[in-house]
Amino acid sequence: MMRARLASDLRTIRTLAVRSFAETIQSLGIYVALSIIVLSVSLTLLVYQDILATDYVLVLSNPFSLALVVAAVMFSIYLGALSCISIAKEKETGTLFILCAGPVNQVNFILGHLVAQLLTFLFMTGVLLVDFFLMAQLTQFYFSVRVLLGLLYAVFAVSAISLLGAFLAVLTGRVRAGVLAFIVVLLVGIALQILDSFLYNPDLRNVDANLFFIGRAVHAMNAVLQWLSPFAHLLNGFQALAIQNWSLVWLNGLASILFACLFLFLTIRVMETRGVRPE
């Protein structure tokens, strides 16, 4: 009985995932996101070529590291927004209600979406790896296995951010509000990070006492955010990978997994509490 139910659930998840994935790769959005990432790879290598033309010598541990960070952040933003839009749209248009009237339940629906997001991530990673490999062959810049490791490592943070998008979608129940909430969460994180880098300077104590206190407050908030934000886990994980600090790599990966589980739980709870009818 249990086995039959599990098999049925898996079939449902697979059907939902394939449906969602097919829809994604037939839309222009994914190719625009990929183009931006590919452009960042090309521009980075062009800049390095220019530096070599003037300085004759350049020392780099990983010429693709900047592109890797851009790619991971773009993947996360794109997949988070995609998750938010598609789930909110399903709820807004009533498709979710129709699906749940059949053999689909809330858990299957969210897991189906998550699997679709992971498939999309793997598709984008595949395209990007081909680009990295071609660029490395063309320019002779060294393509390190660490780039591949970094891309695979990003899957934890991408899952967490994707589920954050799903959570905001079910919480708001509307596409516009969901996307807006997702953007606000992203911008607050980025703004705090930028403000922290400018304002957390002990020398400010001698310039402006008020600014110094604001700097300390922003730093404290950012320190909290470093533990809460999947983006921070992603970037800290990359740094740990660069210096081969494996315990820190696993710690950040584990934090992302915990956040993914938390957002998954919250999303399902909100769906159960609020129901799946269009609001």
Add this chain to the structure above:
Amino acid sequence: MNAPRRLWFLFAFLFMAGCVPGTPGLPKSDAVPEYVYTGSIFDGIQYGAVLSPAEQDTLYLLADTVNAVVVKRTEVYFWEITQEYKADWEKLNQPLDGTLEIYQGNHLFQKLERQSQVLVRQYDSQLFKEIVFGPDALQRFQAYQNDIQRYRKDYENHVKAQQQYSEELWDRYQNPDKYRNVPLRKEPDLPPPLHEFVSEVALTYPLSLPVGSFTMRVVDSNGRAVPGSEKKLKTIQPRRKGISYVVYTEHRWTNQKTSREPEEVIYVGAADSLFLQPFVQHEYYADDYLNLTEPQKKHAPLDDWMWVDIHPLSGEKLQTRDAKNHPGERDLIPFQVQQLPGPKLGYLIVPVDPNRPESTPSFSAYKIDLARETVSAIGIIDQHSLRGGADRQIRRIANVNPLVLILPVGITLSLGLIAVSLRKVRANEPLPERKKNGHRCS
């Protein structure tokens, strides 16, 4: 304002207040008598003077190295210009007698008494690299004083001999016939210079501890802790050790790049020759190391690691490998940078001629002649084996047309347009046909 709203404001205010970790202490402008820790601490490169006033709660040291500290009572004032606490030694300079107790947690780890101590450096160097304690320190200082006396005597004799030599020269000039068959004797040599400098003898505690956190204090002859002499102590050690290379080409020798990590690749553009200057380097946690070397300098907490060049490498050979993995070796060679003669700007980098004493080296480096050889990897041979942390890849980069590099962007966008077009075409297909092809969900 209603009650819940007021509560929210109160909560926000408390949160902001909690984020601000206290008002920073106003700098002191008046001198205050207090106990300070001072002495000579080793930073991996040399011994430097340290002043740790009461305002600084922790003293940082390198683990498993010998350092010299002493507690003194002095007047401490804040110097606004450099934002540092300074000691007015002239006004008050009173060493604190007693035993230095070092605790690890509540466990008494070490008890130290003050000993005679000197610092030693080579005469041609400014870096104190050796510290000597106890009777050896007194012997070393005495030997240095004897050397100075000997050198003074030798120099006086040299001045006298030089004077006689000058007089003889003048006499030769005045009476050439007198010296017609007498050969000119050799000009007197300068006495051999002193080879080392030894500092004045000081009474300090020899502090050498393993990695960890400690507390220390001075207890007087009655076994009572002297109030104000407590200080935290943190000892640090390098996380990694390796070799750094300062890399430059003959075209732009002023534009130097440093390669610190073994994973780094040295990319070379259109240059004919490459110079690699090797250094022994240690990697420390940046915040700890800066607290050790610049304890009073305010810096933002750095959650990062930093490499520190300890000393230049000398004597070891560079192993090279070409694209086919054939090994080769080369020595570290002293080079001199020479300005081009004439009005034309430019310079030449040439090996130092050992037969010309006036030819002083500008730097010592391994040279790779890229015009005549292909080198794809390097390492340092240390006693017949390759030294860890010294491997690097070298890659020559040819310029690729920017349009070729941008091409993948166009391909990706084209793929997107094709996917969207196909979707539209399939959406316009008649429904029964789609059912027949099995594309529609049941």
